[in-house]
Amino acid sequence: MINIFEVAETNRMIEEENLDVRTITIGISLLDCMDNNVDQVCSNIYKKITTIAKDLVKTGQDIEKKYGIPIVNKRISVTPIGTIGASCCKTTDDFVKIAKTLDRCAHEVGVNFIGGYSAIVSKNMTNAEKLLIQSIPEAMKESELVCASVNVGSTKTGINMDAVKLVGEIVKETANLTKENDSIGCAKLVIFCNAPDDNPFMAGAFHGITEGDAVINVGVSGPGVMHEAIKKAKGQDFGELCETIKKTAFKITRVGQMVANEASEALGIPFGIIDLSLAPTPAIGDSIADCLQAMGLERVGAPGTTAALAILNDQVKKGGVMASSYVGGLSGAFIPVSEDQGMIDAVEAGSLTLEKLEAMTCVCSVGLDMIAIPGKTSAKTISGIIADEMAIGMINQKTTAVRVIPVIGKDVGDTVEFGGLLGYAPIMPVNTFGCDAFIDRGGRIPAPIHSFKN
Secondary structure: OOOHHHHHHHHHHHHHHOOOEEEEEEEEOOHHHOOOOHHHHHHHHHHHHHHHOOOHHHHHHHHHHHHOOOEEEEEEEEOOHHHHOOOOOOOHHHHHHHHHHHHHHHHHHOOOEEEEEEEEOOOOOOHHHHHHHHHHHHHHHHOOOEEEEEEEEEOOOEEEHHHHHHHHHHHHHHHHHOHHHOOHHHHHEEEEEOOOOOOOOOOOOOOOOOOOOEEEEEEEOOHHHHHHHHHHOOOOOHHHHHHHHHHHHHHHHHHHHHHHHHHHHHHOOOEEEEEOOEOOOOOOOOOHHHHHHHOOOOOOOOOOHHHHHHHHHHHHHHHHOOOOOOEOOOOOEOOOOOOOHHHHHHHHHOOOOHHHHHHHOOOOOOOEEEEEEEOOOOHHHHHHHHHHHHHHHHHHOOOEEEEEEEEOOOOOOOEEEOOHHHOEEEOOOOOOOOOHHHHOOOOEEOOOHHHOOO
16 A cells, blocks of 8 residues: 555655656567468568557556656567567568568557567577578668567577677678668667566567566666665665665655556556666666766776676665565666766766676676767677677676667767667777687587576
8 A cells, every 4th residue: 555655755756856667568479470471470460469559658648647657668579570480481571571560560559669579599590580680680770669689698508609690790780771870770689698588678678488468567767766865875884775775676666566557457468577677868867877976986987886786786676576576577777878877977087998887787787788889890899799798697697688889980989879768879999809710619608507407
């Protein structure tokens, strides 16, 4: 039961501290849309998505009006298209046709993004999954709202280095095909290790094959709320600081749980999970970097940054799980560069480097996210960056991801403007020493010894 004090406190967090529900995402299974004919598959997909998700946007708007809680995004995730297209897609053009259908669905129902143009290839690739990956550059060019992801590793299976090599080339090709728009296609493509089946956040959302026909997943946010709470804990020891973060995460998650219940009831779709992630925006005062600096860092990137992020991530989880029975997705603290004004400032000040960001990903929720790099960066170097991040996820039994954007025609010292929630970013330098021979080995990096727990 929510009391009047909680209502007043929530209103203050919304009005003064940028509290919002970042997304209501409907996950939709497309397994019953499969057919041997790609045109029939496209027809089945369009009919199912536009039927199930037709009231999503209106429902989100109704909840916003009822409670005064901003719901920033309404989204859809679907079963990985690498699976759905297995029996009908014989060429990359066939997969692009499905991508265009997904884009048409997203525009029809009015959502911000649709995710699931995905392949799960952590051990090996089917011919269809390889075709889907090869189709990603064209699909990102020809669609506006479709997001793609590829899971190339897991703790159980190891890292598929053939896929890592391929996706490095795909990132570079996507950058080239969308270079007229500052290589924006790469902002809709993420490479995963240990990708969760129920993530409501883009660009990595897809509806896992173990899920039901449809589900409501909600992603909460609130770095501004967390920042204000941490500022009030100035001078306290770490035990007291952790208590402050936990209590604040509990309050943020309670708001998300309420919205999830309302959406589930209104749409007649089962509630799935709450994703606890603190997701920043380019707005001033809505920054993970600010949270870390409020703990006592002069700048993000200074010694102590990884420890501060570990505290924030762990305590957010501990507080959030008390507020919801079903927590999933990524859940923790995101550290995208372009979407966080404090991170941008740290890069421009010289305190935050790509190598320090990689170290921080050992303890955060996702990985190297929304990082603009020189357009001249080679595909093999991009594969090397991906391999490093996948190794962190595999060994530490956690989700990691890479969303880097080699901005064609730009170099260190330049800035790229993506717009909206994607923000802007300074081009970050990349280590110029090569890893070509390492990437060219191919094959699979075996799973770590602690993966064998059966």
